[in-house]
Amino acid sequence: MDTPKLDGKAIITGASGFIGGRLRDTLLDQGVDVLTVRRKGSPPAKRGRSIELSYEDFDGIARMIREEKPAWVFHVAGVTKGVTYADFRKGNVTPTRNLLEAVCQEHPDVQRFVHVSSLACYGPSTLDSPHVESNPRRPVEYYGESKLEAERLVEAEKRVAWTILRPCGVYGPGDIDYFKLFQQVERGFDIYFGNRKRLFSALFVDDAVSAILFAATHPETVGKGFFLCDGVPVSWETFQREVVSASGRKVRTLDLPGFLVDLASLGGELATKIDGKPRLFNRQKAIMGSCDAWTCRSDALRSLGWESTFDLERGVRTAIEWYRDRQWL
Secondary structure (H helix, E strand, O other): OOOOOOOOOEEEEOOOOHHHHHHHHHHHHOOOOEEEEEOOOOOOOOOOEEEEOOOOOHHHHHHHHHHHOOOEEEEOOOOOOOOOHHHHHHHHHHHHHHHHHHHHHHOOOOOEEEEEOOHHHHOOOEOOEOEOOOOOOOOOOHHHHHHHHHHHHHHOOOOOOEEEEEEOEEEOOOOOOOHHHHHHHHOOEEEEEOOOOOEEOEEEHHHHHHHHHHHHHOHHHOOEEEEEOOOOOEEHHHHHHHHHHHHOOOOEEEEEOOHHHHHHHHHHHHHHHHHOOOOOOOHHHHHHHOOOEEOEOOHHHHOOOOOOOOOHHHHHHHHHHHHHHOOOO
């Protein structure tokens, strides 16, 4: 489907990240006046206007909202790495609280406050039953718990029109997480760590952006939360097989035992203790990786008219072409 077009100014947090950056570029290409918010110390925006702010600086955030008076606020920023729950609260809950309160105080007639959350706040699904919005939310690690806490702040707010979106695993041009799979295949290896048959839901990044903009502009999404996925859960075996096929490389398949993930996560935490820098690979992420399924259904948003346009084959091939064109591979 065509990506919805916005009228009016937009503020985006997290535009230095994968999804936020793609959303920023899409809106700039539409001619939208976009202001991106970047954390202190982050590099300047690659495109468009940007402002450097600490998410703990409520007065600064309120001043920005007061001066800009955006029609749309897209809160995409989030922290996926941390050592303690306090780290995740600081990166996921505090920014949500301060940004939401600033909008409520300074510009409550904003057309929509869009909060991009995560499937992780629901916890793992079962192999035969993907999550739907009515399921109980039972996160199993700090990241998911902090995203749930942030969601509850938004859900309790009555002064502004809001929508919550919960993407599954998003891949595509610019991503650095799934990219590691593409990179290992390019080097001639197709590696599993006890996860060959485990399931997950995936979504190509351009479909994620179209869903965000669709939900932001649809009147029936106000005050509700929605899962975003392409509708077809896949196994890691299926996903990696598609990467191998699209790459055209001859690969050696390795089935490594799952306990190596636990060892690697312990190694990541040991490195963090030494230099104080949080790693993406730690025991919290090992918990997520050990679950049999992280799947969801996007029927609720589809019932309003949204459609994904990239199936797995097209999405993977598009990603590989992008990585190769930019010499990532």
